[in-house]
Amino acid sequence: MKIHRYFFWIEDNFIEIYKNGNLEKYEGEERLYINNFESFWEKWKKNSKIIASRDAIDFTFFIDKKVDKDDLLKNLDIYKKESEINFSSEDLKKILDTKDFKTIVFEFNNQKKAITKTKGRYVESEFEESLPEITLFGDNIDEDVLNNLANQRVEERKNKVEAGLLDKIFGNQCKSRK
Numbered sequence: 001m002k003i004h005r006y007f008f009w010i011e012d013n014f015i016e017i018y019k020n021g022n023l024e025k026y027e028g029e030e031r032l033y034i035n036n037f038e039s040f041w042e043k044w045k046k047n048s049k050i051i052a053s054r055d056a057i058d059f060t061f062f063i064d065k066k067v068d069k070d071d072l073l074k075n076l077d078i079y080k081k082e083s084e085i086n087f088s089s090e091d092l093k094k095i096l097d098t099k100d101f102k103t104i105v106f107e108f109n110n111q112k113k114a115i116t117k118t119k120g121r122y123v124e125s126e127f128e129e130s131l132p133e134i135t136l137f138g139d140n141i142d143e144d145v146l147n148n149l150a151n152q153r154v155e156e157r158k159n160k161v162e163a164g165l166l167d168k169i170f171g172n173q174c175k176s177r178k
Contacts, residue, residue: 002055002056003055003056003057003058003085004019004020004055004056004057004058005019005020005021005057005058005060005085005087005091006018006019006057006058006059006060007019007021007060007061007062007087007091007095008059008060008061008062008063009062009095009099009134010034010061010062010063010064010067010072011062011063011064011132011134012064012066013033013034013035013066014031014032014033014034015031015032015034015040016030016031016032017032018094018095021091021094021095022094023098027043036071037068037071037072037074037075038071038074038075041074041075041076042075045075058085058087058138058139058140059076059138059139060087060091060136060137060138060140060141061135061136061137061138062095062134062135062136063134063135063137064132064133064134064135065133065135069135069137085140086140086141086142087138087140087141087142087145088142088145088148089142089144089145089146089147089148089149089152090152092136092145092149093122093149093152093155096115096117096122096149096154097154097155101117101132102116102117103115103116103117103125103128103131104131104132104133104134105127105131105132105133105134106133106134106135106136106146107133107134107135107136108135108136108137108141108145108146109143111146112127112133113146113147114126114127114128114131115146115149115150117154118154119154120153120154121151121152121153121154122149122150122151122152122154123150123151124150
């Protein structure tokens with residue numbers, strides 16, 4: 001039996017889906033607009049029939065204050081849940097590395113922490129009124145996920161153009177592209 005780990009970032013009626021820590025395009029989009037969760041889960045069920053039949057799924061959610069948590073979870077009872085693997089601060093860091101933010105407030109287990117993304121690390125910071133708040137929940141989240149995130153390294157995205165095989169052979173053409 002295989003375990004599929006999905007992380008859903010839901011903010012302002014848009015959902016981003018991460019599988020095993022990597023952003024997945026859903027219907028060709030990185031961010032999918034959702035008007036209601038019932039229609040979203042219907043599409044999801046069609047796309048994951050194989051998963052629903054024999055594999056287990058681990059769901060972790062990041063939601064803003066506007067999301068109705070009960071409506072979100074209503075149609076998920078058809079999946080086999082797996083609770084062996086904990087969602088860790090390393091998993092959270094993989095997702096945050098792809099997100100574009102400076103400071104964000106996370107709420108988990110009745111605890112709130114403001115996390116700031118600096119050039120090199122994630123650090124705990126002071127609360128401010130206008131910061132976005134994200135609630136983190138799921139069945140198997142490490143209790144210290146937010147505490148362990150502080151001081152972890154921020155991985156920078158690489159947007160460099162890499163030289164291909166022909167560019168290495170012909171040399172000068174690669175230099176002119178950079």
